[in-house]
Amino acid sequence: MGMVTNAASFGRSGVHDFILLRASAVILACYTIFMVGFIACSSPLTYDVWHGLFSALPMKVFTLLALVALLVHAWIGVWQVLTDYVKCTSLRGVLQFTFVVTVFCYLAAGIVIVWGV
């Protein structure tokens, strides 16, 4: 018996996953609250306002930080859900791969878009 380890998870241990999951959740929560607050407070929300927001370096960094947090959060979360419900290892591997590749695409697209503003 002894420790149950898993290579497909994100962190190096259970506690590492636990910390990463919560840290990324805090970043995502802050980003969401900020965006909702910004949209609520800036009416009318014109192209110029939107462009101005994303032209600022702190906003670019914040956005990329949120995308990285999403990658980490989704990686761990999806792995937890899949290891609960998908018992066929090869199918789970394919699903995990698909999810992780998808979030990486979001991250890549995010970098290009944000840097293009």
Place this chain on the structure above:
Amino acid sequence: MKLEFAVYRYNPDVDTKPYMQDYSLEVADGTDMMVLDALIKLKELDPTLVFRRSCREGVCGSDGVNMNGKNGLACITPISTFKGKKLEIRPLPGMPVVRDLVVDLTQFYKQYEKIKPYLINDEKMPAREHLQSPEQRAHLDGLYECIMCACCSTACPSFWWNPDKFIGPSGLLHAYRFLIDSRDTATEERLSELDDAYSVFRCHGIMNCVDVCPKGLNPTKAIGHIKSMLLKRAV
């Protein structure tokens, strides 16, 4: 007064699949009894009905069953709890059924074994006994009372999906009982054994365990303490 029951029946030697069997008991108006008493009366009517029981007073933890969707001990659950509704009695969920209401708890005990449920102390043996202050002893309250009826672990989805990897609420309650024991010196080793993605961290705190524990214990709280100990070690 007529008491209505539907009991899960399955005898793998005879039945191709499980089925629910209806029973009824005629009792004097206003009488109450424990679910176990009713099961014993039903067994008088139908000797093929199989269930576990021993102390019949909530001490041994043998007669954990699922009553109208909620796990509990049949011997300390009054029939009146169900307010005259038909009572569905099923085996504890998620475990292999041996026969009728009897489940195979091997996996549950294996998880208990994993946490090394005994005192480990590598210090010199005291002449008479390991002493504890009343405060140190108080830490064990709410932990040592567990009778291992398996009501909590078999009510936990994380345990249903990963019974081989997630220790489960009962095992973790015991794990914390030894982690917090002032006489145990293996805290570090015990924590290292638990620090993986499944053993403790599959608990997402939905508290089904707390909801069903017939002894009124709080495994979620104990698991929270273990998580804090692991966290303190890591950061």
